[in-house]
Structure formats: C-alpha cells, structure tokens
Amino acid sequence: MAEKTDQAAAQTVGRQELSKRIAKQAKLSQKQASEVLEATLTAIREALQNGDEVRLVGFGSFKVRQSAARKGVNPRDRKPIEVPAKERVRFFPGKELSEAVLKK
Numbered sequence: 092m093a094e095k096t097d098q099a100a101a102q103t104v105g106r107q108e109l110s111k112r113i114a115k116q117a118k119l120s121q122k123q124a125s126e127v128l129e130a131t132l133t134a135i136r137e138a139l140q141n142g143d144e145v146r147l148v149g150f151g152s153f154k155v156r157q158s159a160a161r162k163g164v165n166p167r168d169r170k171p172i173e174v175p176a177k178e179r180v181r182f183f184p185g186k187e188l189s190e191a192v193l194k195k
Contacts, residue, residue, distance in 0.1 A: 139180060151184040 104112075106128060114124035138145050139155050146152040160176040 147185070149185055149187040151182055151188055154181050154183070155179070156181045 106125070110121055110125040110128050113119065113128060114121045117124065117127075119127070135145050135153060139153060142155060144152055144154045155178050158177055158179050161174050163172050163174045164170070165172050
C-alpha cells in the first residue's frame with residue numbers, strides 16, 4: 092500500500108523540466124540545454140528509424156523489434172480481432188540505471 096502513495100507523490104519530468112536540470116548541471120542557458128536535448132532526441136529517433144540500436148553505456152539501449160501478429164478482443168463488443176505485426180521501440184535499462192532505481 093505504501094508503494095502507491097509513493098508513486099502518487101512522484102512528479103512527471105517532461106522536456107521543459109529535463110532541459111532545466113540539464114542547464115543547471117551543465118552550466119548552460121536553458122535555451123542551449125533545450126537545443127541539446129532536442130538534438131539528442133532527434134539523433135536517437137533517426138538512428139532507430141534507420142534500424143540502428145542506440146546503446147548508452149550505464150543508462151540503457153533502445154532497439155526496434157518486430158512484434159508478432161496476434162489475436163485480440165475488441166473491448167466494446169468483445170469480438171475477436173486480428174492485431175497485425177508491427178515494429179516497436181524497446182528500451183532495455185542498463186545495469187547502473189537498474190541499480191539506481193532500486194529502493195534500499
């Protein structure tokens with residue numbers, strides 16, 4: 092039960108907050124930090140679009156994986172539907188990131 096209240100108190104960190112934190116740590120203006128963040132996200136997106144894996148040592152890796160076609164159920168009318176195969180982006184956390192979020 093305590094886990095749910097801890098999660099409710101956690102805030103969501105979006106692009107603006109992330110760029111503020113980058114600016115503070117890297118001693119950059121917020122505009123520069125925002126540009127760096129956008130450039131990083133664009134580079135990751137383009138690499139994944141090209142079928143490349145993005146591996147950030149100590150953080151994790153992003154990969155494009157093919158999901159198999161499967162049978163599903165329409166929640167409105169409960170009729171079976173066919174869900175087609177598609178490519179999905181998967182994130183695999185690195186060891187350091189996994190250890191950093193463990194509650195001790």
